[in-house]
Amino acid sequence: MPTRHLIVGGGTAGMNAMRTIREEEREPSEITLVSAERPYSRMVLPYYLDRSIAESHVFTATGADLLKWKVKAHIGRRAASLDARNNVCTLDDGTKLEYDDCLIATGSSAVRAPVPGADGRAVHSFWTLDEARGVIAGIAPGSHVVMVGAGFISFTILNSILSLGAKLTIVEVAPRILPRMVDATGAELVEGWLKAHGVTVRTNVKLTKIEDAKGRKRLKFSAGAALVGDVVIMATGIKTNLDWLKDSGVRVNRAIVVDEHLRSNVPTVYAAGDVAEGRDLISGEPAVHAIEPTAQEHGRVAGANMAGKSVAYRGSLIVNIVEVCHLDAASFGAWDDAKAEVMSGLKKDRNAYRKLLFTGDRMTGAIIIGRSSDIWTTNDVGMLKGLVQTGVSLARFKEHLRRDPFDVKTAFIAAKTTRTLLPETVLGRPSMAPGDSPVAV
Amino acid sequence: MKVLKLTPERCTGCLRCEIACSYMQTGAYQPAKSVIRVSPFEGHTSYAPYTCTQCAEGWCMTACPVGAITINGAGAKDVLDDKCVGCKLCTIACPYGTMFYDTSTRKAFKCNLCGGDPACAHACPTAAIEYTETATADWLGDFAAERVGHVLVLEGAR
Numbered sequence: 128m129p130t131r132h133l134i135v136g137g138g139t140a141g142m143n144a145m146r147t148i149r150e151e152e153r154e155p156s157e158i159t160l161v162s163a164e165r166p167y168s169r170m171v172l173p174y175y176l177d178r179s180i181a182e183s184h185v186f187t188a189t190g191a192d193l194l195k196w197k198v199k200a201h202i203g204r205r206a207a208s209l210d211a212r213n214n215v216c217t218l219d220d221g222t223k224l225e226y227d228d229c230l231i232a233t234g235s236s237a238v239r240a241p242v243p244g245a246d247g248r249a250v251h252s253f254w255t256l257d258e259a260r261g262v263i264a265g266i267a268p269g270s271h272v273v274m275v276g277a278g279f280i281s282f283t284i285l286n287s288i289l290s291l292g293a294k295l296t297i298v299e300v301a302p303r304i305l306p307r308m309v310d311a312t313g314a315e316l317v318e319g320w321l322k323a324h325g326v327t328v329r330t331n332v333k334l335t336k337i338e339d340a341k342g343r344k345r346l347k348f349s350a351g352a353a354l355v356g357d358v359v360i361m362a363t364g365i366k367t368n369l370d371w372l373k374d375s376g377v378r379v380n381r382a383i384v385v386d387e388h389l390r391s392n393v394p395t396v397y398a399a400g401d402v403a404e405g406r407d408l409i410s411g412e413p414a415v416h417a418i419e420p421t422a423q424e425h426g427r428v429a430g431a432n433m434a435g436k437s438v439a440y441r442g443s444l445i446v447n448i449v450e451v452c453h454l455d456a457a458s459f460g461a462w463d464d465a466k467a468e469v470m471s472g473l474k475k476d477r478n479a480y481r482k483l484l485f486t487g488d489r490m491t492g493a494i495i496i497g498r499s500s501d502i503w504t505t506n507d508v509g510m511l512k513g514l515v516q517t518g519v520s521l522a523r524f525k526e527h528l529r530r531d532p533f534d535v536k537t538a539f540i541a542a543k544t545t546r547t548l549l550p551e552t553v554l555g556r557p558s559m560a561p562g563d564s565p566v567a568v
Numbered sequence: 569m570k571v572l573k574l575t576p577e578r579c580t581g582c583l584r585c586e587i588a589c590s591y592m593q594t595g596a597y598q599p600a601k602s603v604i605r606v607s608p609f610e611g612h613t614s615y616a617p618y619t620c621t622q623c624a625e626g627w628c629m630t631a632c633p634v635g636a637i638t639i640n641g642a643g644a645k646d647v648l649d650d651k652c653v654g655c656k657l658c659t660i661a662c663p664y665g666t667m668f669y670d671t672s673t674r675k676a677f678k679c680n681l682c683g684g685d686p687a688c689a690h691a692c693p694t695a696a697i698e699y700t701e702t703a704t705a706d707w708l709g710d711f712a713a714e715r716v717g718h719v720l721v722l723e724g725a726r
Contacts, residue, residue: 139633170633174653179674184634184653420631420661427630448660453671457660499671502600506665513663523716536607539665540618541716543709548663549623557624561635 130156132433133216133224135206136232137162138169139419140400140426142187144230147430149196150559156434159199159224161206161216164256170419172259177287185256206233209375211393228395228433231372231383232426235365235401235417240275244337249344250359253284265358268292273346273354275334276362277304282449282456284360285326289452296327296354298346303330308447308458312473313494316480317456324452329354365417367402380404382415387439389429397433399425408442408516409460409491416443424553431554438554444516448508453499454478457508460515462492470525472532477501481532483511488522490514503533510539517547569643570699572604572679572686574617574707578696581606581615588691592682594670603668603679604688604697609715616711617688617697620645620666620679621704628678631661636676642684647676 132148134141137160145158167185174180193200205219209229216224237252239245249265252258262284266272270293274281277299288295297304303314304321318328333349337359346354367382377391378384383398385405390397400422407414421443431438448457461467467484474480479501484492493511497504514521514535521528524538552558586602594601604619626645629637636651637658647658654674659667668677679686681699689699 168633170655170657171653174655180653184651187634419633419657423630423633446660448656450656455656499669502668505659505667505669506605508659509662509665509667511665512660513665516663527716536618536665537609537712537716540607540616540708541712543706543713545621545664546706546709549621549704549706552625553630558626558630560626560629560639561632561637 129154131225131227132156132158133161133226133229134158134232135161135216135230136234136400137164137166137188137202138232138234138400139422140232140234140403140429141230142166143423143426144232144399144430144433145196145198147427147554148434151431151434151436151554153435155197157199158197159201159226160193161201161204161218161224163203163205165202167256169254172253172256173284173287176253176259176263176284177290206371209372209377209396211376211396214395226395228397230429230433231377231391231396231398231402232400232422233368233371233402234422235367237280237361238364238366239361240334240363242334242336245361247337247339247344249357250337250361252361253280254365262358262360266291266293270294270358271296271356272358272360273298273344273356274360274362275346276364277301277328277330278306278362278364279308279447279449280365281360281362282451285321285451289324289326293358294325296329296356297321298332298334298348298354299328299330300333301330304328305456308449309456309494309496310463310482312471313456313480313482313496316473316475316478316496317451317454320454320478321451365401367415367417369402380413384413387441388432388437389425389440390432397429399429405440406442408444411442414443416445418445418447420444420446427553436554440553444512446512450499454496455499455504455508456494456496457511458492458494459512460484460492461486462494464492467491470529470532474533479504479533481507481535483528483532485521485525488520488525489518490521491518507533507535510535510544513544513548514539514542517544517551519544519547569622570681570684570701571622571704572619572681572689573698573700573702574619575696575698576614576616576708576711578694579606579615579617580694580696581608581612582693584691584693585617585688585697588687592687593677601670603666603677609712614715616708618666618708619688621664622679622681623664623704627661627663628658628667628676631657633657640680640683642681644679644681644683646680647678649673649675652676
């Protein structure tokens, strides 16, 4: 009898797992997919919002694709409970699915600030495709959009909102913007840039209430003046979708605790992406990253192991990048490590910032901010990732980098980082192109 | 597979590769739009070109959320313009720093070996860039490591 794989969740982790199973398996297996939504990529929703792509562009698999890949799909259904002892998953319509192994990749949902009016008319989250449709319908040229929360999600849709001709105000409860992505110096630079581009930013303000105000929305705060806008977007965080695993026997800490094979405490149950607490590449400690690159790597490693290979995952690296009004801001690894040795440089006139964090001779974290039009910004983004990812010894170059943290390339090349990188692959073999495997997008 | 074999000792820093590359990639004679980049070493007394190694992992390709990076007929990782939305995940995934982003088209671009007839290799007058059947390698590491001592001395003397 063919192996029965069950994949719960049709996001990045689930789709990559499915594709990797088809790439790696020796015998054809049965794959069943449970996905509450038609599979699509959340990363590209901001480009749907600004109308630079059609809605059809966001989907990562059509019904015909799923048929071609021989995936039995339960689209529009959610997993309601898991009986990990008997290898049975029950869906929200009562359907029972038996499996030989199962991948939990149910991702996260947006969370709104718990204030009166948070669920009212013209108050949106921007996380799912449905929520994106709501925001698109709500914004017209000249609308005043108020975004609550100045984190990564806000910043990914900031350009889109401006390009729709809307006026934008961002309010943030923390003393500064992007608190989980860049340090205070970086945040100040980005905030100054935003203000210069016509965005109003209010930090240190706690939202207490959202009311209707003659067809518009009024936001009240614990201190300071109220704000009136047309559309409110709540970008106030996410939470993992794990409630359905209660009493399943699968061990959950901050998320599902997985080993280096992405396997939970139950040998037939794997977890990947936002719902997995796996190894962090830099600290070696368990961590929940909830970022797209981790979901992708988790999904592929889990898929390979489900297909019968033994692939150990060395851990995921935190990487984040946003572009706001043609200014790039990116950070890597342990960029906020208070124990690290720090080298930094700020060129205010060029809106450029570099912060390099060292543990001994290894670069363990970095922050980079610069204009997208400055070609070195994009190249340095990648090289800093390579230096943090490989942990090559930079002993000979530290003093040079301390003098000039902007000259990363010389150190990158001379430390023979390329030599260290070339044999590195996530699955222990060359990757296949999307079109070469059964799960083309 | 044929790759770009780089012999930095032969590079004169003439930048013809950058001019040829930028024209092939973007239609502009503009070193800033080239995906092969010449760097100076030893205080501008030696030079080396640097570009995508067409690595086995293809970090850019696996990172792309919409499958916009594929492998072309020459075996190079190649960006499909009509699929790329410009989200920059590839630029942060590529650990070699060889992804590029065009602010005018809002798309990523990279070395695609010109589909199997790389303009940089044609343009190089000293065969520092050759398009040849060999395994990809760290062509510049030893060259640069030898010369960095000089860089540090020069920097210190400034």
